[in-house]
Amino acid sequence: MLDFLAPSALLHRRYHTTPTHQSTESQPNPKAPKPKYFLSEKQKEFLDSALRVNQAGELAATLIYTAQTPQVVRSHPHLRPLMKHMYNQEEGHFKTFNQMIAKHRVRPTAMYPVWEAAATFLGWSTGVMGREAAMACTEAVETEIGSHYNEQVREILSWEADAQSRGEELDDELKEMLTTFRRIRDEELEHLDHAVENDSKEAQPYDPLVSVIRLGCRTAIKISERV
Ligand SMILES: [Fe+2]
Numbered sequence: 074m075l076d077f078l079a080p081s082a083l084l085h086r087r088y089h090t091t092p093t094h095q096s097t098e099s100q101p102n103p104k105a106p107k108p109k110y111f112l113s114e115k116q117k118e119f120l121d122s123a124l125r126v127n128q129a130g131e132l133a134a135t136l137i138y139t140a141q142t143p144q145v146v147r148s149h150p151h152l153r154p155l156m157k158h159m160y161n162q163e164e165g166h167f168k169t170f171n172q173m174i175a176k177h178r179v180r181p182t183a184m185y186p187v188w189e190a191a192a193t194f195l196g197w198s199t200g201v202m203g204r205e206a207a208m209a210c211t212e213a214v215e216t217e218i219g220s221h222y223n224e225q226v227r228e229i230l231s232w233e234a235d236a237q238s239r240g241e242e243l244d245d246e247l248k249e250m251l252t253t254f255r256r257i258r259d260e261e262l263e264h265l266d267h268a269v270e271n272d273s274k275e276a277q278p279y280d281p282l283v284s285v286i287r288l289g290c291r292t293a294i295k296i297s298e299r300v
């Protein structure tokens with residue numbers, strides 16, 4: 074549960090009917106801290122699911138690159154720095170979400186071993202198919218993951234707008250989470266660009282390969298949201 078949001082939020086009731094700090098004059102104090110936005114159970118559930126999916130997705134990303142890299146760089150040594158760069162970023166994302174799920178006591182997905190096997194197989198098989206297929210895999214995965222992070226960013230922004238309309242503000246931890254999601258989304262979209270620059274569109278057969286991987290990602294996201 075995301076009860077980290079509760080303590081500070083609970084201290085600030087949404088409406089202060091009899092504030093003790095307010096002077097008898099009617100002038101509002103612009104420097105007074107705004108009351109914190111109180112998350113509903115539904116919003117907390119959304120964050121639980123989001124962190125669970127993100128952690129599983131980043132685990133999968135590290136395993137895909139681990140299985141792909143040796144095969145890709147064997148025939149295309151010039152791709153070593155790029156593969157390493159993308160792997161390092163995925164490893165960073167995975168660490169970030171490992172810390173977040175531990176801190177907020179979110180249960181990891183029960184599908185963990187299944188996603189481990191599936192991601193390793195996906196990385197290995199696209200690596201065997203060659204550089205273009207490996208890049209098409211990154212293109213497909215990042216298209217889904219990028220839009221998935223975008224949805225999360227949009228959702229939290231809608232809470233921020235709701236908070237502002239009430240004269241409240243988001244908890245600092247939630248603001249930090251928003252910044253993290255945006256940064257990671259941008260890095261995933263950067264991987265997508267690298268994949269296209271490195272001929273992902275030349276993969277054979279491009280359409281079925283990308284469609285299958287994208288469908289697999291969407292299915293894994295849907296399952297991990299709940300299980
Ligand atoms: Fe990532």
Ligand SMILES: [Fe+2]
Pocket residue numbers: 134163215260261264
């Ligand atoms: Fe990525």
